[in-house]
Amino acid sequence: MKILVCISNVPDTTTKITFTNNNTQFNTAGVQFIVNPYDEIALSKAIELCEGGKGTVTVINIGESQNDPTIRKALAIGADDAVRINAAPRDAYFVAYQIAEYAKTTEFDMILCGRESIDYNGSQVAAMVGEFLDIPSISIIKKLEYDGSTALIDREIEGGKEVISVTGKFVASCAEGTAEAKIPNMRGIMSARTKPLVVIEAKDIQAVVTIQQFDTPPPRGMVKLIPAEDPSKLIDLLHQEAKVI
Amino acid sequence: MSVLVYVEQVDGKFKKSVYEAVSYAKAIADQQNSNLTAISIGNVADAELKNLGTYGASKVLSVTNNQLKDFVNQAYASVIAEAAKKEGAEVIVLSNSFSGKGLAPRVAVKLEAGLVDGAVELPKLEGGKFLVKKTAFSGKAFAITELTSATKIIALNPNAFGSKESVTAVIIETFSPTVKSTDLSALVKEIIRATNKISLPDAELVVSAGRGLKGPENWGMIEELAALLGAATACSKPVSDANWRPHSEHVGQTGIAISPNLYIAIGISGAIQHLAGVSSSKVIVVINKDPEAPFFKVADYGIVGDAFEVVPKLIEALKAHKG
Ligand SMILES: Cc1cc2nc3c(=O)[nH]c(=O)nc-3n(C[C@H](O)[C@H](O)[C@H](O)COP(=O)(O)OP(=O)(O)OC[C@H]3O[C@@H](n4cnc5c(N)ncnc54)[C@H](O)[C@@H]3O)c2cc1C
Ligand SMILES: Nc1ncnc2c1ncn2[C@@H]1O[C@H](COP(=O)(O)O)[C@@H](O)[C@H]1O
Numbered sequence: 001m002k003i004l005v006c007i008s009n010v011p012d013t014t015t016k017i018t019f020t021n022n023n024t025q026f027n028t029a030g031v032q033f034i035v036n037p038y039d040e041i042a043l044s045k046a047i048e049l050c051e052g053g054k055g056t057v058t059v060i061n062i063g064e065s066q067n068d069p070t071i072r073k074a075l076a077i078g079a080d081d082a083v084r085i086n087a088a089p090r091d092a093y094f095v096a097y098q099i100a101e102y103a104k105t106t107e108f109d110m111i112l113c114g115r116e117s118i119d120y121n122g123s124q125v126a127a128m129v130g131e132f133l134d135i136p137s138i139s140i141i142k143k144l145e146y147d148g149s150t151a152l153i154d155r156e157i158e159g160g161k162e163v164i165s166v167t168g169k170f171v172a173s174c175a176e177g178t179a180e181a182k183i184p185n186m187r188g189i190m191s192a193r194t195k196p197l198v199v200i201e202a203k204d205i206q207a208v209v210t211i212q213q214f215d216t217p218p219p220r221g222m223v224k225l226i227p228a229e230d231p232s233k234l235i236d237l238l239h240q241e242a243k244v245i
Numbered sequence: 246m247s248v249l250v251y252v253e254q255v256d257g258k259f260k261k262s263v264y265e266a267v268s269y270a271k272a273i274a275d276q277q278n279s280n281l282t283a284i285s286i287g288n289v290a291d292a293e294l295k296n297l298g299t300y301g302a303s304k305v306l307s308v309t310n311n312q313l314k315d316f317v318n319q320a321y322a323s324v325i326a327e328a329a330k331k332e333g334a335e336v337i338v339l340s341n342s343f344s345g346k347g348l349a350p351r352v353a354v355k356l357e358a359g360l361v362d363g364a365v366e367l368p369k370l371e372g373g374k375f376l377v378k379k380t381a382f383s384g385k386a387f388a389i390t391e392l393t394s395a396t397k398i399i400a401l402n403p404n405a406f407g408s409k410e411s412v413t414a415v416i417i418e419t420f421s422p423t424v425k426s427t428d429l430s431a432l433v434k435e436i437i438r439a440t441n442k443i444s445l446p447d448a449e450l451v452v453s454a455g456r457g458l459k460g461p462e463n464w465g466m467i468e469e470l471a472a473l474l475g476a477a478t479a480c481s482k483p484v485s486d487a488n489w490r491p492h493s494e495h496v497g498q499t500g501i502a503i504s505p506n507l508y509i510a511i512g513i514s515g516a517i518q519h520l521a522g523v524s525s526s527k528v529i530v531v532i533n534k535d536p537e538a539p540f541f542k543v544a545d546y547g548i549v550g551d552a553f554e555v556v557p558k559l560i561e562a563l564k565a566h567k568g
Binding site for chain 2: 011013014016017019037038091092093096118119120121122123124125126127128130131132134136137138139140142152155156157158159160161162163164165166167168170175176177207208209210211212213214215216217220221223224225226227228229230231232234235236237238239242244245
């Protein structure tokens with residue numbers, strides 16, 4: 001079995017988000033980058049499925065060389081090898097196209113992504129890869145069982161779940177619950193340095209979405225404190241002042 | 246030229262978020278002096294389809310093909326793309342729901358269309374540019390994105406635009422696209438849905454609790470408060486990690502990002518990752534026994550106190566308020 005896991009390189013979750021150049025660029029100064037947390041779940045699931053010599057896991061990233069430490073982290077967690085398609089991601093369409101083009105050149109049983117990247121929150125790449133390859137894509141999954149040919153998948157829906165079965169190749173985007181995130185151990189960290197990381201040049205394709213500018217939410221006013229003895233005042237305020245109940 | 250809106254049905258009914266998407270799509274159609282067509286897939290009665298006219302749809306394409314009764318994104322995407330071509334749709338709108346997230350990107354690839362997900366405002370048409378504001382960095386920021394493709398797809402965040410009536414005479418047309426068998430290779434085995442619960446992503450009011458509640462056995466009062474308000478329940482990450490509550494309730498940077506009208510946080514400290522997913526709520530209430538809890542800095546209303554004393558009193562006060 002061979003599993004491709006798509007990983008994106010995102011700012012650490014504690015990052016204070018600021019912008020430069022007249023709010024047109026994300027300010028990366030002093031920002032620590034990590035493997036997108038959902039992709040860690042996808043990767044952990046892939047490793048779990050391949051454990052005991054049942055298969056190999058390849059991580060793939062579309063990005064430039066500054067992403068290599070993040071890719072090495074994924075290798076340390078337990079991926080067998082890595083591919084980096086050398087290009088600054090333009091938009092989800094561009095990224096998905098590169099992943100699909102790479103997938104066409106290699107054997108694989110499934111492609112796992114994260115439910116979304118925590119920077120631009122697109123939730124787009126996985127389903128786009130599925131469409132480019134004309135294979136099923138299941139978005140936002142919570143559980144995945146695989147017997148070597150058929151996958152049984154729980155997909156999140158509003159207020160519940162849907163159980164889906166897919167035979168043959170597919171793409172899925174993983175949310176929490178799919179797997180317990182694995183933490184790299186010392187051996188993993190040591191071996192990550194020597195695992196193969198192949199760099200491939202990107203194919204040219206026009207971007208269809210560009211970010212023009214960023215904006216931060218307006219700050220809130222001061223909190224109004226209500227005495228703990230008298231929560232009925234809160235109800236009055238929510239009803240009469242805030243008009244939300 | 247027209248605007249097409251996909252109207253997602255659940256058991257033959259449309260949810261509030263669908264009427265929001267229709268209202269939003271109608272506003273775009275008005276911007277462009279064009280008409281709004283809705284596409285419905287699955288078994289929906291004409292009476293329900295007619296409701297789409299109330300929010301501005303002048304035509305409904307209804308696909309009732311039995312092969313398409315369950316949502317299979319691959320097949321639904323083909324149908325929507327075909328409808329878009331048939332209608333000459335320049336803009337396609339859908340809800341940024343769980344199903345929408347699996348569907349919109351596939352339609353985008355089929356039509357070589359740019360897709361903006363998590364839109365929070367109407368597009369702005371400036372100097373020939375088509376600009377849409379969306380959430381980014383899990384609610385820590387917004388991004389103004391430009392769609393440069395001929396066809397444009399927008400997935401609208403729930404509770405961002407509201408529904409606006411615009412009563413229009415509506416024609417219902419049966420649409421029978423051909424379905425490729427390869428589009429149906431994923432099989433829906435089972436659908437499990439709690440029908441009595443308000444779903445978190447669409448909820449207008451949310452009551453959320455964190456580790457301050459000490460254990461899952463103490464959620465009774467949270468559920469009671471939520472039920473009285475007609476609110477959905479949510480929780481912080483450690484709470485779902487410990488299996489006190491299901492993962493589907495986890496909000497924040499690595500959970501669901503929500504923007505209800507009211508978010509009540511009880512026994513949650515307000516870590517940056519938690520705030521990321523909830524800070525765009527319109528009104529925030531924080532109940533925490535620690536006056537230094539960071540959550541108070543972003544709250545509109547706060548009560549410094551022990552949740553085990555405050556929440557029961559709040560429940561009593563709410564019962565009294567409701568009479
Ligand atoms: C990569 C990463 C991603 C993360 N993503 C998320 C995310 O998406 N969502 C999320 O929520 N967290 C996330 N976290 C975790 C986050 O950093 C915090 O640890 C978490 O939000 C804390 O949850 P809490 O507020 O429930 O618990 P705590 O921080 O333990 O806070 C409990 C609060 O309850 C109060 N309290 C205690 N007893 C009472 C009482 N009797 N009455 C009233 N108040 C009381 C305390 O004063 C305290 O403020 C993430 C962390 C990391 C590293
Ligand atoms: N630059 C990238 N390289 C590889 N995979 C990516 C990249 N960007 C996004 N992905 C994958 O696509 C998923 C969804 O990303 P997005 O559509 O950007 O929210 C992520 O969780 C990753 O698995």
